[in-house]
Amino acid sequence: MLFNSFPFWGFFAAVLLLAYGVPAAWSRLVLVLASFIFYGVWSPRLVLLLAGCVVFNYATGILIGAKPGRRARVWLAVAVTANLGLLALFKYYGLLSQSVAGLVGVPADAFALHIVLPVAISFYSFEAISYNVDIYRGHLAARKNLIDFALFISFFPHLAAGPIIRPGHFFPQLSRRHLPDGEEIGWGSVQIVKGLIKKIVFADHFALIANAYFSFQVGHAGLIGAWIGTLAFSMQIYFDFSGYTDIARGCAMLLGLRFPANFERPYLSADITEFWRRWHISLSTWLRDYLYIPLGGNRLGGARTYANLIVTMGLGGLWHGAAWNFVLWGLYHGALLALHRAWRGRSGPAFRGPAGHPAGICLTFLLVTLGWVMFRTPDFATSWLVFGELFAGDTRVHPNMPSDMFVLLAACALWLVLDRDRRLQSWFYRGGGVSATLKISSALALSLMALEMFSNTSIAVPFIYFQF
Numbered sequence: 001m002l003f004n005s006f007p008f009w010g011f012f013a014a015v016l017l018l019a020y021g022v023p024a025a026w027s028r029l030v031l032v033l034a035s036f037i038f039y040g041v042w043s044p045r046l047v048l049l050l051a052g053c054v055v056f057n058y059a060t061g062i063l064i065g066a067k068p069g070r071r072a073r074v075w076l077a078v079a080v081t082a083n084l085g086l087l088a089l090f091k092y093y094g095l096l097s098q099s100v101a102g103l104v105g106v107p108a109d110a111f112a113l114h115i116v117l118p119v120a121i122s123f124y125s126f127e128a129i130s131y132n133v134d135i136y137r138g139h140l141a142a143r144k145n146l147i148d149f150a151l152f153i154s155f156f157p158h159l160a161a162g163p164i165i166r167p168g169h170f171f172p173q174l175s176r177r178h179l180p181d182g183e184e185i186g187w188g189s190v191q192i193v194k195g196l197i198k199k200i201v202f203a204d205h206f207a208l209i210a211n212a213y214f215s216f217q218v219g220h221a222g223l224i225g226a227w228i229g230t231l232a233f234s235m236q237i238y239f240d241f242s243g244y245t246d247i248a249r250g251c252a253m254l255l256g257l258r259f260p261a262n263f264e265r266p267y268l269s270a271d272i273t274e275f276w277r278r279w280h281i282s283l284s285t286w287l288r289d290y291l292y293i294p295l296g297g298n299r300l301g302g303a304r305t306y307a308n309l310i311v312t313m314g315l316g317g318l319w320h321g322a323a324w325n326f327v328l329w330g331l332y333h334g335a336l337l338a339l340h341r342a343w344r345g346r347s348g349p350a351f352r353g354p355a356g357h358p359a360g361i362c363l364t365f366l367l368v369t370l371g372w373v374m375f376r377t378p379d380f381a382t383s384w385l386v387f388g389e390l391f392a393g394d395t396r397v398h399p400n401m402p403s404d405m406f407v408l409l410a411a412c413a414l415w416l417v418l419d420r421d422r423r424l425q426s427w428f429y430r431g432g433g434v435s436a437t438l439k440i441s442s443a444l445a446l447s448l449m450a451l452e453m454f455s456n457t458s459i460a461v462p463f464i465y466f467q468f
Contacts, residue, residue, distance in 0.1 A: 001038060001041050003195070003196075003199070003244060003247045003248075004196060004199050004200055004204075011034075011037075011038070012251060015030070015031070015034040015156075015255075016254060016255065018030045018034075019031055019034075019255060020179065028147050028148065028151055028174070029147055031151055031155065031156075031255065032147055032150045032151050032154060034156060035150075035151070035154040035155055035156040035159060036050070036051070036154060038156040038159065039119070039120070039154065039156070039159060042119045042160075043118065043119060046118045046119070049086075049118055049121075050118075050124070050153070050154060053083075053086070053124060053125070053128060053153060054146075054149065054150045054153050054154065055146075056079075056082065057079060057083070057128040057131060057132060057149070057153070058143070058146055058149045058150075060075050060076075060078060060079035060082075060132055061079075061131055061132055061135050061142040061143065061149070062142045062144070063075040064076050064079070064132055064135045064136050064142065065135045065141060065142030066142075068138075072136055073136070075132075076132055076133065076136045079128070079129070079132040080129055080132065080133070083125045083128050083129050083132075084125070084129070086121070086125065087121060087122065087125045090118055090121055091121065091122065091322050119160055120159050120160050120161070122319055123158070123159070123160075123161065123162050123164055124153050124154070124159065126164050126283075126286055126319075127152070127153060127164055127165060127167070128153060129290065130164075130166060130167060130286065130289075130290060131149075131152070131167045133290060134166075134167055134168060139168060140167055140168055140171070143167075143171060148171065148174055151174070152165070152167060152170050152171065155252070155257075157247075157248040157249075157251040157252045157255070157259075158248045158252065158259060161241070161244050161245075161248075162244075162245065162248070162262065162280075162282055162283070163245055163248065163249075163259055163260065163262040163280075163281070163282035164282040164283055164286050165259065165260075165282070169260065170257070173256075173257050173258065178256060179256065180253060180254060180256055184253055185253075185254065187250075187253060188249075188250040188251070188252075188253030188254040189250065189254070190250070191246045191247065191249050191250030191253065192246070192247050192250035192251065192254075193250075194243075194246050194250075195242075195243040195244065195245070195246030195247035195248075195250065196243070196247065197243075198239040198240075198242060198243030198246065199239065199240060199243035199244070199247075202235065202236075202239040202243075202408060202411075202412070203235075203236050203239035203240035203243055205408055206232045206233070206235045206236035206239065206408060207232075207236045207240070209228065209229065209232035210229055210230075210232040210233035210236050210376070212229070213225060213226065213228065213229025213230075213232070213233075214229060214233065214376050214377065214386075217229070218377075218382060218385055218386055218389070219385050219389065221389065221393075222389065222393045222394040222395065223389060223390065223391075223392075223393030223394060223395050224393075224395065225389075225393075226386060226389035226390045226393050227390060230369060230370075230372065230373055230386065230390065231369060231409075233372055233376050234365075234368070234369040234372050235408070235409070235412065237372065237375075238263075238266070238267060241263070241280070242262070242263040245259075245262040245263060249261075249262075260281070260282065261281060262280060262281050262282050263278065263279065263280070263281070264277075264278040264281070265278065266278035266279035266368075267361075267365050267368070268361055269361065269364050270357050270360035270361050270364060271340055271344075271360055271364055272333070272336045272337055272340050272364055272367065272368075273337060273340055273341070273344075274364075275364055275368060276333070276337065283316065283319075284316075287312050287313075287315075287316050288312075291312050291315060291316075292308055292309070292312040295308045295311065295312065296308055302342070302345075305338075305341065306338035306341070306342065309334050309337045309338045309341070310331060310334035310335060310337075310338055311334070312334065313330045313331065313333045313334030313337065314327055314330040314331045314334055315330065316330050316333075317329045317330020317331065317333070318330060320375070323378065323379075324379075324380070325374050325375070325377060325378065325379060325380065325383060326374075326375065328374050328380070328383075329371055329372075329374040329375045332371050332374065333371060336367060336371075370387075370390075373386045373387060373390075
């Protein structure tokens with residue numbers, strides 16, 4: 001069930017009614033069962049895998065928390081190894097087998113097992129690891145209630161594509177869970193509306209342009225066509241993923257739970273470090289706390305800091321997908337972070353004066369957009385071909401260049417100008433009484449109208465991060 005489909009909203013309405021219609025003691029069980037049903041729609045066979053992950057990590061959490069010391073370290077190693085091993089088997093075996101086959105000179109599928117990649121395994125594996133690590137560090141007590149832990153791992157609004165929820169943020173909410181008040185209902189509803197508009201009106205239409213270039217026209221579209229296709233994907237991935245996050249946060253709020261922000265207008269960042277503080281925040285902070293800092297962070301001198309940044313981002317790229325292009329994309333961002341840190345340490349901000357901040361935003365957006373080429377293309381050869389067109393392609397305007405690209409970009413710019421302080425969003429849900437109810441109802445009606453008018457059901461563009 002996709003968030004941008006009517007079946008999901010029928011399902012969500014039924015869950016909402018059941019969760020608040022049954023006694024409070026039963027509502028968590030309702031949400032767990034609903035989450036497993038949601039996952040089962042994607043793949044009934046892999047529900048057992050999700051259930052096994054829940055039971056295994058519930059048990060290791062109790063064992064780690066029972067006796068601090070050497071035994072706890074052993075169980076932590078077992079938990080982390082098992083979760084990473086499961087992720088490696090399902091997600092990376094194909095890449096490894098193809099690489100080995102290429103090295104020994106046999107057909108690429110010689111060692112293939114044709115393993116199906118489970119939806120959401122990257123997300124719930126990372127959440128399970130953070131749960132066990134936080135117990136070992138003493139930041140969290142092991143959860144004794146299996147239903148609560150199952151809800152943490154499987155909660156359906158964020159199950160398929162995040163955000164990655166920290167146990168220390170999630171579990172305290174269960175003990176004080178309450179019916180959302182009028183402002184919370186308004187906030188959740190506005191997030192859902194905003195997410196649907198991002199996905200249906202913007203991401204899916206940018207996807208048509210990006211797919212036309214990357215799937216069919218690479219090497220034939222010329223310089224202008226290459227830039228249009230690349231910019232279209234840069235906009236698509238932002239609107240697609242941040243739209244999913246908005247919907248997930250809105251649904252969670254209506255069910256009485258708060259999710260942290262995962263995007264804070266990252267394309268307005270003035271440098272690459274700021275960009276990673278504002279893009280996919282739940283992943284970047286997870287990598288910082290569970291990988292970068294344990295590697296030594298910035299505590300071991302400049303050279304080691306730069307190496308830690310590059311290694312962390314390279315592994316973060318690999319997390320996104322089982323292809324060497326993702327690793328290269330991660331290493332590229334690691335190198336940018338290292339270069340920015342080195343420059344800032346020696347010379348201060350790269351841009352100064354009244355025009356400095358806008359110049360920084362433009363340069364950062366350009367560097368990030370060029371990086372998306374490696375993220376979108378299937379292999380190095382195609383990436384190289386795209387870069388060749390971007391910087392040395394033929395400058396003729398091709399007749400099949402999409403005109404609606406500029407309309408979409410103008411609409412994005414207009415929205416940033418109108419709502420630069422997010423006042424319009426706040427206006428929809430702040431306040432109470434009939435006025436707030438009318439505004440929320442109007443917003444929901446507009447979202448349904450947008451779904452009907454702009455959704456191209458014959459194409460049904462899936463959310464990008466569902467593949468990770």
